[in-house]
Amino acid sequence: MPADAAPASDDTPVPQAVPAAPSDRPAIPQPADPGRFTSARGNFTRFAKSGGSDRTGLGRAVASYVSSAVGGSRQAAKRMGASRGAGARLLGFLSDAQARGVREALRALDLEELAGRPLAEILVGLADYVCPGAGTIDEGIAREAYVETIVELTTDSLTDLDAFTPDQLQTVFELYATHAIEARICNDIGTKAVTVPADAQAALRVQAQLRDFIRGGVSDALTTARAETPTLTPDRIQSFVDRVYESAFEFLQARGEAEVNQ
Template structure:
């Protein structure tokens, strides 16, 4: 704007940092402390998988793998263009309104975009923690009763309220309130889970929650989290303000039906059984994400 003087920048006689500023102390590695009963993760700690799109990746819990995969070599960094094929398939389906190829797109997304079931499960580990938290709450409701569980969570005023009200009030406890993208995806998946559960289980009574109902609710949550992770990675055109809401909901519904059909029969018995061991629930849920993604990659 004509008001700035021509500067030559820092030089030995004019350092960038003034000499009167005290030098910073050397960095010290934080001491490693044992994980307490209220701390996560409960599984083995590994380096997070690399991402290319700025997605939150501070999770370090890796899913428990089958015995023949223990001790596997660290994953090779994924290529920057790993989503290209699945993005093209997704965009074609949306533009042509022909969803016959979406199943192949989902398989390609897991195999190439996520780098396979193991890396994909690691990337979804924050959603896994939320599913485990939801499972713990449902287990408490079954064992201790709805009123006692809600009172412990400072939600005692919701006793007697409709299912949708109670489940909605649990969102912060289940999913957290952080601004991380992964957690935002998880919260949206939880909200969609409530909508689907209320629609598909009109007679659901949390006062008399059955083991089968709890397992079904966890399965829906896990499936929805995979769908929304996929949309965030390869279908962002459906998440912008200019997207047609009706079209976006239709695409999401198609994707859910595909994922549900690929994984539901594999994960439902495992999820139901996992709630019998609350101490290892988080570890088991992380493993079941691997089972779900592996079912997608091996589906016909």
């Protein structure tokens, strides 16, 4: 120490580290692996090229999609995005119509003029309420599934909403969730695969088998969810729908693995 330097005092302030200024730049998320759908897409394409005879290919495609490509059933359900909200609004309306009557349920949405119309016409009138957007792929999937559901209902005997039973209500939601999951999977791994067979009948068979496969998983999920939540209240509907989607993907993965192991 220099002779003229004063000894350090106990009161001498200790220099403090200056915290780094927070960056204004948002964190950049890691890009998704572009090859994550490769296995599922390859197996789905083989299934499509077989004209629907390669059930092992279908099983591998769906199981791989859920377990590997999207990271499990919970992530697969989150991927449904707009279809979860649309499903909850559809189920909420149907539940309200069953509890209070169709006219009252429609009046709550300022659509009372639809009362007394066939189910398909009522659902068409509800399109902008159930699926309020169509600007993104996710919103487009939700709306496409809704339109497909209405088309399918026109060929069924479900026409009188006033006389709906709980099982019929489940059928409508089951159809919607099936079409939504089908559209999501096809968008991710098989947008053009169902057109691979040169034979138009084979292409239709491929599409029908995929839809039946998915509907089986959705039906199992709905049956389980209804046993756990026999009474749906407005505050439970969204969580019910989310649980159905997650369970449906769990069942689909299990069904896919069962096809592979047969």
